[in-house]
Amino acid sequence: MSKSPEEEHPQKALGWAARDNSGTLSPFHFSRRENGDDDVTIKILYCGVCHSDLHTVRNDWGFTRYPVVPGHEIVGVATKVGNNVTKFKAGGRVGVGVMVGSCKTCECCQQDLENYCPRVIFTYNSHNPDGTINYGGYSDMIVVDQRYVVRFPDNLPMDAGAPLLCAGITVYSPMKYYGMTEAGKHLGVAGLGGLGHVAVKIGKAFGLKVTVISSSPSKESEAINRLGADSFLVSSDPSKMKSAIGTMDYIIDTVSAVHPLLPLLTLLKVNGKLVTVGLPNKPLELPIFPLVLGRKLVGGSDVGGMKETQEMLDFCAKHNISADIELIRIDDINTAMERLAKSDVRYRFVIDVANSLSQ
Template structure:
């Protein structure tokens, strides 16, 4: 009798999985491949809860393969290395982000842009070159090719550093690529959630003037006093919004819900750039008129390659940047998902996997 995918690999693993589009997660036994010549086996200690985990668990984007073990903000300790591994050793503190493999042959891979490789393998809800499904960080161990493993800086706390492996690189990469890192320029951060609050911190470290754009007046004190933003703009206040029109050089749009782009574009100066990194479950309407009359640019970005992600971690380490987190046990995960859907978290849930996952 043929073995199921959950039994195919020899190394037993345990985690929490969603089995249907209810998104409810529960204990799940599965398996990982043995540690190969180029592999690193990692005991998972912490894993961030990304909004894309929620979308994947509920199949909001329409391509979830059940059962799915989410989690791609993974931090842990190395427990085994292959004979060819020269980047890591046992007990090193390491991280795994959104991707765990790519073709290594295409132009994107050669440029350090593995995240755009047509054959990129996601950390979960993907299929590896041997046809086996990948499972994420809501689990006890993971086995990853050394070339897709990140070194966690010594001074970075493991729990609060975990979300940087997705949230951090998701905002850092476009800010660097689109030139949104020039000291003295004015950056708007649309949305103050898991991505937005890290964007504020990175923007300030780049020397930018940072304005948070939000629908919630209650977040003003947090944005300015806690996160260090220079100003706060309530998007539902017509007078204040009108006064801010044409004042910003860049906007990074982190909003994961369906929303209008026209108001954000109006805030940009001539040659302004709006870069969207949130992933709403439905298409957004793109107004062309404000792009043309203001010679404005709208773009997107998909996390970053391995080299750039390491660069981001080192940058955040230098500037003492971490995520603001709420640490949870894995048996609190379904409640956390419900709260995440309501944006009831300041600002990222992180699962204490090492101290709470048990069979």
């Protein structure tokens, strides 16, 4: 007979979980494993609310395992480290992102691309090799293998820095891989949400000219005056879109809703690159003519591996980059999820876990 989540492991934990595809979250008692020789036990202070959390609790992608405790933008303090742990000490600032495990031996793992490992273990809504379920960061503590823990820089704010562990690395990784780092080049950022607003900041830190491409004219002032974009393009304005044809070297597409790719492809110069990082729940149509006639590239990118995630955090610390957030209490999470579904957040909710979740 299988044990209940509360009895599965020796350490008692408290989080908020969804039990069905209504996505409604409520308090949930469960347990975490003991700290092993390679583990770091973390007291969670803050956890960002990612759009994928919303998709998961509502089972939009069809593979949610209930009960599910979301959360993979975790920042906290190490409270215990195992005998083999060398990079972290109790009391240190640490972070945990999208994954907590991988095979460690495949080609991807050997290249520090653990996120592409065929046996990657996600921070929540996944199983460990022993069959136990992983629960995420909407909780008071977590135990993670040291390989999947990052050092959180001292000069990064822990609350506003938390979203960098997903949103930040999701845009930083493709910029590095696809060569979107050459100062003076023109980057378009499609969508000004949790990912898009961080992409603007990182793009500017690389020295790029940045244009925000959005369907919401009301975001122009924020894009330019608050986030530092060089220009703003309303995607629903045919004349403005026409005037921008062939002007961009790269576009990062952060839009998570179904949308046409053709207008974005026309904005690219010859040899331009369109990289998608959003995850619409239905396939997008890919027109081939503009690719062939402009020698353009369409690519995709996931979050980065652990080495690159640490590199990204250090880069953001150096350039004073963090997310624009709205700090909430855990008991406001269902309202926040409803607002997130309507894109009613500037630009990322972060849960003040330590000050609002108590046993």
